Amino acid sequence: MKLIFYGEKLSNIRKLNGLSRKELAEQLDITEQAIWQYENDSMLPRIDVLNKLGQLFNVDTKYFFTQEYLIHKVSEEKIAYRAEDRESRKKTKLEITFVNFLDYYINFFEQNLLIPQMPIMDIREKTLKMLQETNEDRNECIKKIAEFVRTELGLENNKDLMYTLEKSGIYIVEKKLGTQIDAYSTVTQDGRLYIVLGTVKKSAVRRNFDLAHELGHLLLHDDVDMDILSSADLKTIETEAHLFASAFLLPEMQFVKDFQSLTRKSNPDYYIELKRKYLVSIAAMEMRAYALGLLTYQENRYFWGQLNKKQYKSFEPLDDEIPPVRPGKVRALLKFVLDKEVMEIEEICKEVHIRPDFLSYLFNLETDFFKPYLTTQKDYFGHTEVIPIGDFRDKTSTR
Structure with missing residues (x-):
């Protein structure tokens, strides 16, 4: 043969x-x-x-x-990059291939599990309906959508954002994206939502804003063909995603009340405790406050002068104190399937002719992640030690 x-x-x-x-x-x-x-x-x-x-x-x-065996479920028009990132056609094609591999293997590991309908699907449908039926200004509608989505997700504290999005049904993974790309998002042909975060070390507040920004793309721009937009159109949808993220992370009523308690609204150092509470950058909070009319033009000018003088544009207070949270859903899925012996890693590798390090690279896992499952004598885990699919938060998942 x-x-x-x-x-x-x-x-x-x-x-x-x-x-x-x-x-x-x-x-x-x-x-x-x-x-x-x-x-x-x-x-x-x-x-x-x-x-x-x-x-x-x-x-x-x-x-x-x-x-x-790869099934192509992601195309260029569904990859949401920053406007400047889309100049690299080569990079887009590489990321399409990555997500197609990722989706194939997640399907592979989920094939013997009953996965319930995820809340994010219903939220997307309601969001689309709000956009289609509104008669008001689009930006005002986006602000309302942001607060609606926060309520629907039950997000009370921004420190739980990663966990909340993963629990809602979004698959979040980390990947080396280089220094020019912070994150991107996409949706497969059968409706699975992905957010891909860069592995370049960054502050927890930057990561939170990236997550909220990409959530905005997934909810607001499902009907947009990203591949044919002009540079001006791409900047418009980026602005919309930023607006969504700001309103989502800093809900108006609560934020206005907290902000009005500041004694020096034009001094960046007076924002530190608010940053600790909301896990949003000082710069982003001021921009939100100014948009809400909580600062005068002169206060705004003075604030940005002080921000530059203190060199907070590149590094803010608390950036090195608050550890960024890492995704946990995919890791929990793999552990559940392997701990429960729904699948054997040796059989998986044999079936598709790969090695464990292939999966470690794909899912951005430590190189010895599969080691316990490759030994002949296994340590069997009790029921209470297995991370359930529905509650995959891991206290060790922070950097």
């Missing part, structure tokens, strides 16, 4: 790892033309090249000789 090399699988796994053909060729010490020929099924790689590919991508060589 003749073995068939599937070049599409090499192309996809190369993109998953963020490599161009040229970069992969350099790592394998072959020509870029050779990579092109492999991926277009024009030439079969030598044995030594196959072995290097397996080591580099943490797969068995047999991986490249089985048909592609």
Whole structure:
């Protein structure tokens, strides 16, 4: 029986790892033309090249000789980047491949579980209806939607934002996105929502705003084709997502009451306790307050002068004291499935011809995450020690 090399699988796994053909060729010490020929099924790689590919991508060589299983559920028009980020077409295609892999393996691990209807789906439908039926200014509608969503999610304290969004049904993961991209969001063809956060170390308040911003995209811009928007249109939807995040994290009635207690509204140092409470940056709180008419023009000018003078634009008070929270839902899913022996990691890897390190890379897990499940003699966990799917918050999930 003749073995068939599937070049599409090499192309996809190369993109998953963020490599161009040229970069992969350099790592394998072959020509870029050779990579092109492999991926277009024009030439079969030598044995030594196959072995290097397996080591580099943490797969068995047999991986490249089985048909592609990846299901393409994400497209360019559904990737919500910052306006400037969309200039990189290459980057967008790489991230599409990443989310398609991510979605495939989450489906793989969930296939034997009963997953209930998630609240975020109902919230999205109601939000869309509010946008379609409103006769008022769109920005005013977005503010109302933000407070409506906060109420629907039952978010009382911003420190619980990550947990609340994951519990609502959004899948949040971390990935190396470089220094230019903070986060992005997308929705699959069958309606699964993703937020991808960069792993570059940043403050908890910055991460909270990223989460709220991407939530805004997922709720407000489902009907927007991101791939054909002009630069001006992209800036408009970015502004809308910012507006949503601000109103969502700083609900008007509560924030106005707290802000009015400040004795020096134009001095950034007087915002520190509010920052501790809301987990929102000093700069973002002032912008929200100014938009609500809580500062005069002169107070606003003086505030930004002081912010620059104190060099708070790059680093604010408390930024190094409040640890950012890490996602926990996907980790809890994997632990639940493996602890309960719904699946065996060896069987999973054997079925799709990958190695555990492939999954560690995909889900941004520590390299020894699967080690307890690879030993012959297992430590079996009692029921109380297993993280349930419905309550995956882990106190160790903060940096």
